[in-house]
Amino acid sequence: xELLLKGLYRALDMLTSADPELVTxxxxxxxxxxxxxxxxxxxxxxxxxxxxxxxxxxQRFLVALANAGMGLPPVVVGLTVAVLLWRxxxxxxxxxxxxxTAMVLAQLVIAxxxxxxxxxxxxxxxxxxxxxxxxxxxASTIQMVSVLWREARLGIMAAAMAGFGGAISEVGAVLxxxxxxxxxxxxxxxxxxxxxxxxxxxxxxALGILLLLLVFLANLVLTYLQQxxxxx
Amino acid sequence: MIEVINLKSIKKTYNGAPILExxxxxxxxxxxxxxxxxxxxxxxxxxxxIGLLEPPDHGSGKFLVLGEKPTxxxxxxxxxxxxxxxxxxxxxxxxxxxNISMGLRWRKLRTSEVAERVHEVSKLxxxxxxxxxxxxxxxxxxxxxxxARALVVRPExxxxxxxxxxxxxxxxxxxxxxxxxxxTEAGRSAIYVTHDEAEVKLIADKKLTLVxxxxxx
Numbered sequence: 001x002e003l004l005l006k007g008l009y010r011a012l013d014m015l016t017s018a019d020p021e022l023v024t025x026x027x028x029x030x031x032x033x034x035x036x037x038x039x040x041x042x043x044x045x046x047x048x049x050x051x052x053x054x055x056x057x058x059q060r061f062l063v064a065l066a067n068a069g070m071g072l073p074p075v076v077v078g079l080t081v082a083v084l085l086w087r088x089x090x091x092x093x094x095x096x097x098x099x100x101t102a103m104v105l106a107q108l109v110i111a112x113x114x115x116x117x118x119x120x121x122x123x124x125x126x127x128x129x130x131x132x133x134x135x136x137x138x139a140s141t142i143q144m145v146s147v148l149w150r151e152a153r154l155g156i157m158a159a160a161m162a163g164f165g166g167a168i169s170e171v172g173a174v175l176x177x178x179x180x181x182x183x184x185x186x187x188x189x190x191x192x193x194x195x196x197x198x199x200x201x202x203x204x205x206a207l208g209i210l211l212l213l214l215v216f217l218a219n220l221v222l223t224y225l226q227q228x229x230x231x232x
Numbered sequence: 233m234i235e236v237i238n239l240k241s242i243k244k245t246y247n248g249a250p251i252l253e254x255x256x257x258x259x260x261x262x263x264x265x266x267x268x269x270x271x272x273x274x275x276x277x278x279x280x281x282i283g284l285l286e287p288p289d290h291g292s293g294k295f296l297v298l299g300e301k302p303t304x305x306x307x308x309x310x311x312x313x314x315x316x317x318x319x320x321x322x323x324x325x326x327x328x329x330x331n332i333s334m335g336l337r338w339r340k341l342r343t344s345e346v347a348e349r350v351h352e353v354s355k356l357x358x359x360x361x362x363x364x365x366x367x368x369x370x371x372x373x374x375x376x377x378x379x380a381r382a383l384v385v386r387p388e389x390x391x392x393x394x395x396x397x398x399x400x401x402x403x404x405x406x407x408x409x410x411x412x413x414x415x416t417e418a419g420r421s422a423i424y425v426t427h428d429e430a431e432v433k434l435i436a437d438k439k440l441t442l443v444x445x446x447x448x449x
Binding site for chain 1: 280283284285308311312314315316318320321322324325334335338339381385391
């Protein structure tokens with residue numbers, strides 16, 4: 001109990017004093033996870049929509065793959081991305097291992113199936129009359145997709161939130177591809193692991209509280225956006 | 233006279249069961265054709281096929297809409313020359329105004345012209361709830377909004393599936409007498425599906441009855 005109180009006190013102290021190392025870690029965590037989610041949405045929304053509407057062989061298999069991908073173990077993702085980016089690996093020449101870009105890539109792999117799977121369910125749960133109505137009003141394919149996204153916006157926002165949650169809270173993948181280098185690739189989750197290992201429980205608890213706060217604030221913003229766009 | 237529809241031996245089958253078998257059907261520009269018939273006779277399916285919202289079976293015969301044979305390339309363009317009002321229209325999760333103006337914005341009309349046309353059609357159909365959410369209006373108001381959404385694009389052909397069924401008889405008759413000249417004076421044509429004999433009398437230039445997917449003479 002005393003440890004927890006100490007952690008709380010430490011968190012308040014770190015926040016009010018705007019500890020420079022903490023600010024660097026917080027800022028990098030946000031940049032990496034927001035970057036990963038933005039990329040996941042850019043890639044996942046079109047793919048999810050295509051899988052939701054498509055009638056082709058193998059469509060069900062791909063949907064099942066996306067659903068299964070929501071449970072991808074981050075350590076396996078980290079291992080795969082690390083092998084790909086390893087100096088002698090296929091993408092080794094890019095020199096990305098142990099950089100924030102590598103961390104964005106790893107978190108992208110984690111967030112992408114979440115965004116795709118939740119987009120599929122958001123689009124498929126729309127009223128089938130929407131497509132007929134939009135077609136009869138003369139929508140082109142792009143106009144049709146934009147109408148579907150707009151009608152499914154609450155579900156798509158939920159996909160963004162879940163993707164962000166999956167990305168910012170994972171530790172295994174960013175640890176493996178980022179290397180947890182102080183001042184360069186250390187993010188909230190890896191910092192918590194490091195401080196716990198060193199027995200600095202108060203700092204670890206403080207960081208944990210701040211991470212929870214960060215996740216809550218980010219979701220508060222997204223929820224606000226989501227609920228503001230409700231019409232009925 | 234320009235022929236807007238010319239169909240010959242058009243068939244539609246669902247899961248092996250034939251539900252539509254049209255021997256021959258034509259419609260001239262400037263005419264209103266009413267289609268009546270019992271539930272499940274294939275009226276809505278026929279409307280969706282003509283509206284290019286679903287294809288007829290492979291091996292169907294002649295299929296000319298607005299004088300053209302629909303192909304993969306001209307589908308959207310042909311659809312933009314028609315407008316459909318469904319029996320239970322879907323209202324997009326936006327205001328009534330936005331619902332009515334959607335088709336115009338997709339056709340990239342200027343904002344000022346969009347506003348002008350929306351207000352013109354709203355006046356005709358007595359729509360005084362433009363700012364309301366389209367999800368919070370009554371069934372009758374929904375039907376009028378859907379009709380406005382179709383009329384506002386000034387289509388060459390209107391496909392109407394019991395578009396006024398939720399209105400009371402008085403308002404229905406009033407709107408129908410306004411609707412008829414709006415369609416025919418501009419040289420447009422319409423297919424109007426209805427169960428109601430009074431509606432047929434008010435609007436039809438030509439009528440047919442569909443029973444079990446076939447035209448009854």
